[in-house]
Amino acid sequence: LASKLPNVGTTIFTVMSKLATETGAINLSQGFPGFDCSPELVSLVEKYLRNGFNQYAPMTGVPALREALAQKTFAEYNVAYDPESEVTITSGATEAIFAAVAAVVRPGDEVIVLEPAYDSYVPAIELNGGIPVYVTLTPPDYAIDWQLVSEKITDKTRLILVNTPHNPTGYVWTADYLNQLANLVRDRNIWIVSDEVYEHILFDGRKHLSLMTHPELQERTFVVGSFGKTFHVTGWKIGYCLAPKELSTEFRKIHQYLTFSTVTPIQYALADYLNEPAHYHELPDFYQRKRDLFLAGLAGSRFTFKPAEGSFFQTVSYAAITQEPDYALTIRLTKEIGVASIPISVFYNQKNDYKMIRFCFAKNDDVLIQAAERLRGL
Numbered sequence: 096l097a098s099k100l101p102n103v104g105t106t107i108f109t110v111m112s113k114l115a116t117e118t119g120a121i122n123l124s125q126g127f128p129g130f131d132c133s134p135e136l137v138s139l140v141e142k143y144l145r146n147g148f149n150q151y152a153p154m155t156g157v158p159a160l161r162e163a164l165a166q167k168t169f170a171e172y173n174v175a176y177d178p179e180s181e182v183t184i185t186s187g188a189t190e191a192i193f194a195a196v197a198a199v200v201r202p203g204d205e206v207i208v209l210e211p212a213y214d215s216y217v218p219a220i221e222l223n224g225g226i227p228v229y230v231t232l233t234p235p236d237y238a239i240d241w242q243l244v245s246e247k248i249t250d251k252t253r254l255i256l257v258n259t260p261h262n263p264t265g266y267v268w269t270a271d272y273l274n275q276l277a278n279l280v281r282d283r284n285i286w287i288v289s290d291e292v293y294e295h296i297l298f299d300g301r302k303h304l305s306l307m308t309h310p311e312l313q314e315r316t317f318v319v320g321s322f323g324k325t326f327h328v329t330g331w332k333i334g335y336c337l338a339p340k341e342l343s344t345e346f347r348k349i350h351q352y353l354t355f356s357t358v359t360p361i362q363y364a365l366a367d368y369l370n371e372p373a374h375y376h377e378l379p380d381f382y383q384r385k386r387d388l389f390l391a392g393l394a395g396s397r398f399t400f401k402p403a404e405g406s407f408f409q410t411v412s413y414a415a416i417t418q419e420p421d422y423a424l425t426i427r428l429t430k431e432i433g434v435a436s437i438p439i440s441v442f443y444n445q446k447n448d449y450k451m452i453r454f455c456f457a458k459n460d461d462v463l464i465q466a467a468e469r470l471r472g473l
């Protein structure tokens with residue numbers, strides 16, 4: 096069989112988590128919380144499971160969840176999405192990203208990808224016949240060179256994929272970025288997918304600047320979110336897409352035949368849980384404390400870093416420790432000192448040697464302290 100994705104192997108997240116399990120290493124590689132979600136949320140799911148909410152949900156999502164999400168979005172960002180026609184519940188952000196790409200990309204269309212980029216973007220583009228056009232961002236700042244982005248735009252550009260707060264670098268977008276992007280796409284037939292799965296995880300008083308808050312961007316953007324990140328339930332695989340009616344209509348045509356609908360009792364439970372803003376407003380303090388605990392532990396080490404601005408990932412440079420390629424180093428650290436991480440090179444299409452690795456700090460405090468202690472010894 097001729098592969099449609101010849102360059103794709105098993106994702107690094109699966110590879111590293113497996114190696115961590117096999118070797119008994121502390122797993123700071125794949126991004127998932129090392130602690131459980133709230134018992135209240137579990138009780139809500141249990142209630143709906145036991146009370147017969149176990150058949151297909153409506154294709155677009157349970158109405159109560161779409162309404163709760165529209166209300167929450169209005170309260171947070173002052174942008175109104177119609178729950179009936181502009182809010183769609185999906186099986187994780189991954190499905191939403193794929194469906195949004197599939198809704199707009201035709202064979203031969205070009206799609207701007209800012210790399211490092213989350214690993215599902217490029218396969219989604221290629222499976223739809225699109226051509227990824229890369230703009231490379233480099234450490235330590237990963238600043239977007241808008242002039243360079245503008246030079247990559249052609250008559251064939253159909254979509255730009257963006258992500259803030261960003262995985263793996265932890266950087267977050269500024270108001271200037273929103274304006275720069277709006278200037279680039281104005282009067283052009285270019286759509287945007289904005290991956291905002293870490294929308295509630297920002298540090299040091301930063302505010303999330305959703306693309307929906309810029310009216311010119313809002314009208315051409317699929318905003319993608321994930322309850323997995325916000326409520327510590329990555330295994331539930333529930334996400335969503337917010338987009339103007341015309342975009343949502345096309346998005347739903349894909350969603351309808353990709354998965355049709357998403358797990359029912361959990362949608363009802365999330366609708367109830369979402370109505371209490373404290374459930375997501377606590378996240379910045381919660382994760383900032385973990386970031387700082389981990390970084391305090393690394394303070395005496397030879398790793399160098401800029402504290403993450405958002406997300407639950409911290410990237411560090413190991414240039415002062417070793418000249419090994421990052422992939423080899425992550426394998427060696429997992430086996431030798433028992434700490435698994437992710438090499439940054441895997442988020443780039445272009446071969447590179449930035450000597451950066453990523454740690455996930457969504458873990459219990461004792462785990463973070465122990466991991467940092469092992470890393471300090473290098």
Ligand code: PMP
Pocket residue numbers: 126186187188189190213258261262290292320321322323329332333334
């Ligand atoms: N986008 C980014 C940037 C992510 O980090 C992740 C998950 N780690 C996803 C999308 C996928 O989210 P989900 O698990 O809801 O599919």
Ligand code: GLN
Pocket residue numbers: 106108109124125126127262
């Ligand atoms: N997004 C998570 C990460 O960056 C992993 C999700 C996955 O394993 N597909 O680590």
